[in-house]
Structure formats: structure tokens, C-alpha cells
Amino acid sequence: MSSQSAHPTLLIPGPVEFDDGVLQSMSHYSESHVGAGFVATFGETLSMLRRLFQTTNSASQPFVISGSGTLGWDLVAANLMEPGEAALVLSSGYFGDGFADCLEAYGAKVTKLEGPVGGKPQLADIEKALSQNKYKLLTVTHVDTSTGVLSDIKSVAAAANKVSPETLVVVDGVCSVACEEIAFDEWGIDAVLTASQKAIGCPAGLCISMFSGRAIAALKARKTEPATYFASMKRWMPIMQNYEAKKPSYFATPSPQLIHALNTALKLILARPLSERFQRHKEVANKVRKAVTDLGLKTVAINDEDRSHAMTAIYLPNKVAVTEVLPKLLDKGVIFAGGLHKEIATKYVRFGHMGVSAVDPKRNDVDMAIKALEESLSECGYSKA
């Protein structure tokens, strides 16, 4: 059986379809996690992440830890915050709310700003909040996977750096890294958290993050020790530094196969200019947006400038149920995801269009999915009024 044997095309907002070479790397023969071969692969992987995040500041520190994207929230909450400190959470859906829950689990005092469903907090409100209270950090979800709402992290970081320069700017980039631009140094960002299985195009199982020198300094300046072990950045930092210096090091066993797959995925990404990759994701997102409009439907994201280029959340016609349309899509070889935002979960579907499905010219996943959506809605008795 080929690992890529015929299968429905996975167009949910992560995991995504994988390049054959990436999947091949997943079945790499067994290696020691401290052997010279794997150490070189892991070190190279960490260095490539610096390029992906567009940071050349040697004080920036990448981390790759076995786990899911959610573990990235714990890294921030456990290491950058001390119990009782204040965090400002900008929420544009389920994942913004989740970050707030995680911060509170570690004892942070959280103030949450949110927009309406399909919207995001306004810059004026963010600046006001930052000027009225001292926040150790603010979090912003770059693309909220529940709504497909894109936040303008460049403007948010600029506002924070201006109004409250001591506040750390933390970006949840789970559904944005490798498809939306993130200029880590230039935009003044202190942390970006992501996962392997979205636009990076590697199977799930890795928590990937980048922290600024300012964030590391905040960690070192803590008055209390972080109450975590596996998520302790202090314990992982020398390990990551050693791997990148091609020296074996041990805290907890990494997954050589997943690291090989990530290495392959990053090489594919970095073989072309990042700007081209971001542009291609924009073009594909615009195509999906036009198809949605042509069908007489609306996206969950209310404003045009808030629509992500990673995925599109689409309101179904009134009389068409999610449970009716998803099986019809599957019959046509396409997998979309159902809704996740609790206030509207039964009313919309999510169409992921990132990674190889967007950038590999040999694939026509997105065109095929648009056609399948049109046909499925038609079979459900829907026609544009």
C-alpha cells in the first residue's frame, strides 16, 4: 500500500494535505536522538525556523517540542507570566477564548477584548486598554481557526510597542505561520506559537515557537520558578541551543521522525521566496472568496480585510444543514470541517486552503473543492436566489 494511496482530499483548517517527500520523511529509519545525524537535522531545522519567522536577531530563540499547538499557550502562560500578573487577550473566536482559559489556569488576571462573531477587537479599544492598565503581555490570534478571522498583528504590535512598550506581544500563529506574513523582528513581536500540521505542512505532533530576546529576558527576570516541568522554557532552552550548535543534548526525547518531516517541509517552503508563498495563499483565498460570493453565500468573517488567507469559514444557506452537506462533499472526495464557534457552530463549514493545496501547481485541490461545494449545495436543493 502506498502511504499516499487514493484518499479524499483533506481541506480542513489543519491537518492539511502533505507533500509526498514530507510523508516519506515520517518513516525515516530509527535514529538516536543524540546521534550526530539526527542532531544535525534538528539543528538545521531550528535554523530554518529563524528564516520562516523572519528573525535575524541572535537573541531570538526557536523551540520545537513534542506536543500540539495548544502546548504553546502553556509555554507562554507558565513561563512569561507569574501568578497574579495581568494579560490582555484579543479574541476573534474559540482560540482566542482558549488562550484566555489557559492563562487563567496558570493564575493570570485576564482582560479580554473581543469583536462580534466574525469580527475582532478594534485598534482604538486595544490602545485604550493598554493605556489604562499595565499588562505583562497581550495575546492576539493571527487567524482564529474557528472563524477564519485574520488579525492585523503588525498594527497591534505597533500599537502595543507605542502605548505600552513593556508589554510583550504574543501571537498565536497556529493557523497563520507559513501562509500569512509574520516579520518577527521588524514588527516587534515577542512570541509566535504554532503547530506543525497547518500551513507548514508537516503532520501533527510538534509545538513550534519563536521567542524574542525581550521574552527570554522576562523569563529570566521572574521572581518565582515556573510551576511546570515539561513546558519549562528554562529546561528546554539549553537543549535547543545545543541542537542548533550541532551538539547532542537531552531533556526529554524528541520525535526524530516528526523532526525529519518538519525539516523536509521547511526546505520545501524556503526553496522559494516567502513573499511568493504568501502571495499565492492570497490568490487562492481570493478565488475561494469569489466562489462564495458567486454562490450568494457569506463568510463568517464580516469585513473583507479580516478574511484570512489560510481558510474560509462559510455560512451555509438557511435550509442546508452541515450534517447534510459534509457527506455530499465526502462523496465527491472532499473533506471540509464543521463549525467550531459555539454561537454559530451548526450554521457554517470551514474550508482550509493552505500548504500544498494552495502552492503546489500540480494539484487542483481548491478548484475541485469549489466545484464539489457548488454541486453539493445544488443537491441539497439550494440555488442562488
Next chain:
Amino acid sequence: MSSQSAHPTLLIPGPVEFDDGVLQSMSHYSESHVGAGFVATFGETLSMLRRLFQTTNSASQPFVISGSGTLGWDLVAANLMEPGEAALVLSSGYFGDGFADCLEAYGAKVTKLEGPVGGKPQLADIEKALSQNKYKLLTVTHVDTSTGVLSDIKSVAAAANKVSPETLVVVDGVCSVACEEIAFDEWGIDAVLTASQKAIGCPAGLCISMFSGRAIAALKARKTEPATYFASMKRWMPIMQNYEAKKPSYFATPSPQLIHALNTALKLILARPLSERFQRHKEVANKVRKAVTDLGLKTVAINDEDRSHAMTAIYLPNKVAVTEVLPKLLDKGVIFAGGLHKEIATKYVRFGHMGVSAVDPKRNDVDMAIKALEESLSECGYSKA
């Protein structure tokens, strides 16, 4: 390139060599983590873990979470302990000490019992400690990967259940599950933690654990909320229960590829009686032990009954350095690990003999490694006195 293309045989105490079918599963095509196909695979995997751990009590709860074995320590420390509560840690090396560090990171008061290097705490001392103080839980490292010392967890659990029945018995089974017997129900164990990349024979990247109904009750009876998010058993429990009931569920994205590989590995293990598997690991360990004796060398484990069947830690002859012998072994296609226990790290090597290298009759990994060790020592100028 075949994923299993010619490579040196990995005989460290994890990761281990993998069965071809397990590696093939690693490159499974992309699936939704909430799609029916993957949900069935994950559910079946959880049910198979009950058989591996020999528990038929429906109150027992398996967990499989992206992470390393170390994350298992956090599960215990964050969920079963509240800050200020007391834990008794039985240490037979680096990993017993690590568990103590993790418990302390979460605010536990730790009492540590340890034997000499190569030994373990004595049962009488354990009983005495349990009778003198009230401990919320005790931890015992079944096989300490740094020393190859095997603990008698059946006797430890029996002693704890007799002397201090309210104390939870927690076993670190990272280097023992699937090669040393663990009768979870019969022996009165409350938690076993392990990782995917050791005797289970799946690539690294999964934290695997089993908790008793008593442990779950202790979690529910907490006065304070656990200060963790990703390691929160309360958040994961309904997810695991839903997957096992074949219902989609979401807290954080699991790794479909690793779960497929684990599923394949467990099917291979459970296709034969577990007793046969444990017996085979004993035979292989005895063969290694005899070879060590024949070479005039000593194992780090002092007493015969304390020698694990997963791995053997072997003191090198006085004049042979670890850095001299490991490259010679590699020349012969064999990878051993260096030492890890800080007091003796430069004096010994570790030989892992678990998983397919022990049980697959088509392989002669262990015989080849014994021969390579003999030749390498000879090349280093060593001959038995």
C-alpha cells in the same frame, strides 16, 4: 529511498528499531483528527492499551497525548498532587531523580528514598517511610534507563496498599511497558506512565498513560484546580472517553500518523500472548548478561534480581573509554548509548534490547551486537584477565 534503507542497528534504551509496518503507518495519508476513520483507529488504540496494561476495570482510563514520556510526570504532578502535599519518590537513578524534580516544580513536598548507584531502595525502608508519614502518592521507576535497574513494582505496590492504603501507587514505566510484566489491576497500581519509543516499538512523540479509578477519584476530589492546561487530565478525559466510544471530540489536535503507528505496534504486540513477550525479553536479557560476564565485565545493576530485561548498563574495562568504544561499535553497525547517571557517566555504556530486536525471530540484532562489543573491546586492547 526505502524508509528502512541500510542503517546502523539502534540498540540504545529507546528509541528502538521499528517494525516495517509501524514505520509504514507513520506515512499514512492525511486524515481529519475528527473524521470517522481516524476516530475508529484512535478508539481501538486506547482499547488495546487496556489489554497491554492488563486492566479490565472500566474505571481505568488510558490517555495518549502528543508529547514525550516526560509529560507523564507532569500529568501526575499537576493533576494528582496539590501544592504542599507529600510524595514519596523511590529512585534508582537519573529518572527517579527527575520525577522528584518534576513533583517539586509543581509544589509537592518530596521525600526521596534511593539505593546505592546500581541499587534501589529497600522494601523495609519503603514500608517504614509509608508508616511514618502520610503520602498522597509514591512513585517508582520500573526500569531506570540510566542504570538498567529493575524495581519490583509488584512488591512495592503490595507494601503500599498494605501499610498506607490511601497512597496512590505511580509507576514510571517508560522503559518497562511492553517488555516487563505490569498487571495493573491485580497488583493494585494507580498510574503507569510510558512513552511510545521504547518497548512498545513506535516512534517517539506520544505520552501514554493509564490511571486507575482511584486516581481519577483523587483528581475529582481536588480542592484546587490544577495549574496546567495542556497537561490537564480533566480536559483530556472526556476526549479519550469519546474517542474510545468512537465519537469525535476535540481539545488539542492529536497526531494521526503517530496514533496509526501506535495502533500497528500494539496489534503486533497483542497478536501473541503477553507472557510469551515478557519471557522472550527475559531470555534475551539473560543472554546479554551471560555475554557481559563472559567478557569479565560487570553490569551497573549490582544484584542479579535488579537487572532489567529491557536494557543492560555495562561498566567498561578500566582502560577503555566510552568515546573510544562507541565509534568502534558504530563501525560494526551497532549503536549503543553512553552513560547518563552523573556519578558514573563516563564509565559505562547502555545496551537496549527491547521490541523487535528482542522478539522478531527474523532479526539477529542482539547476537550481532554482542559480537560487535567483544570485537570492539578487543580492538581497544582489552582481553579478559
